[in-house]
Amino acid sequence: MPAILEITALGRAYQGRQVLKDITASAAQGDVIALLGKNGAGKTTLLETILGFAVPEQGEVRLFGTLSTEIGANEKQRIGFVPQQDELLEQLSPSEHLELFRDFQPSWDQPLCERLCQSWDIPMTKRISTLSVGQRQKLSIILALCHKPKLLILDEPVASLDPIARRQFLTELVTIAADQQSVILFSSHIVTDMERVANKVWLLKDQQLVWQDELDTLKESVVKLHIDAAQPLPDQLPLPHQLRQQVQGNKATVTVKHWQSAEQTRFEQQLQAKIRVEYLNLEDLFLELHENQEQSCDDEL
Ligand SMILES: Nc1ncnc2c1ncn2[C@@H]1O[C@H](COP(=O)(O)OP(=O)(O)OP(=O)(O)O)[C@@H](O)[C@H]1O
Known part of the structure; x- marks a missing residue:
């Protein structure tokens, strides 16, 4: 058919x-x-x-x-x-x-x-x-x-x-x-x-x-990471597939796509930080996916 x-x-x-x-x-x-x-x-x-x-x-x-x-x-x-x-x-x-x-x-x-x-x-x-x-x-x-x-x-x-x-x-x-x-x-x-x-x-x-x-x-793939480090974080965080990032001293929030939860521990070790993963609702996902145009964005979604 x-x-x-x-x-x-x-x-x-x-x-x-x-x-x-x-x-x-x-x-x-x-x-x-x-x-x-x-x-x-x-x-x-x-x-x-x-x-x-x-x-x-x-x-x-x-x-x-x-x-x-x-x-x-x-x-x-x-x-x-x-x-x-x-x-x-x-x-x-x-x-x-x-x-x-x-x-x-x-x-x-x-x-x-x-x-x-x-x-x-x-x-x-x-x-x-x-x-x-x-x-x-x-x-x-x-x-x-x-x-x-x-x-x-x-x-x-x-x-x-x-x-x-x-x-x-x-x-x-x-x-x-x-x-x-x-x-x-x-x-x-x-x-x-x-x-x-x-x-x-x-x-x-x-x-x-x-x-x-x-x-x-989509909801599992695009997430917002709340990063809390022991020391000040670099201005540009070395995380892949970033849509948006905001760094302030020891703390940062980063929206990433293609998120894989298995990577969390590795990133925590790399940044010497605790990472809390926030899963977004569809409205927030829509906003995040559209607000990245002026931000550093490694490739298209
Ligand atoms: N008949 C038309 N002639 C010329 N341009 C058109 C015509 N119809 C739509 N467009 C243009 O094509 C683009 C897409 O329009 P469309 O109406 O499909 O968007 P939309 O996503 O449905 O928008 P909205 O959410 O505002 O309803 C717009 O830039 C619009 O100006």
Whole structure:
């Protein structure tokens, strides 16, 4: 069976300016992937290119084995998408909009739809043009979820949701990923949310996916070392794979990547110091991985 999502040597440029470069990645059933990157890193561009909205300048994307720019109704029925800017039909009511979608979707889950509409207080009979931003976002999510897609792509899906709706939405995502064995790929700047549900991280930086692996592996690999020495430490500490270091007298904090706990004793002996290893949450990891640009950095992540 072909992979749900396969990206090969993908490149995108706008008016000759490269936005994505040499991206190769794939996703398997059950993957919940957090797509991280600063503003303008290219997340929306990547998600829209995956969906086949534009022909890539380099490389290709395959969805269910078919080029994303050539997918037909069969593949489209297996995809759910929540765009950053919703594309709802303003003149309809939520009830009419949902009905319209349901008619085109053989696998529509009506009980799920009713449950979400009720728990998210969707005003079913008001015109969509009169809904609040949060209500519109909820409706977009319901439209994307209820046909039980095998590939669910969400671009900033929770930006306008209140904390209760966000938590409910995240719970739904986890359930869907587990029950339907689908792929979920979503971007968000609310990194704490992503950490709750994602099992993989794709990190976009300098046009490339500089990290694409298990979230747990990332957390074990990039750590902050708190060093406490008997004597003053040198300005530049001889530790490999440093992202950032701050030395003050006998103490230092150093963020390193490719950390291997077996090395701790050796470094302690080398520096004649005690080292405490701090494992970071995803938000701190994101900050550390982006704040290293001006610092001494031995190579790219
Ligand atoms: N249609 C376009 N024409 C020209 N440049 C574009 C176009 N769309 C996006 N860009 C540029 O490509 C880069 C990536 O934009 P993109 O929207 O993909 O980033 P993003 O990571 O989704 O950002 P954000 O987190 O702010 O939503 C930005 O520099 C943006 O200005």
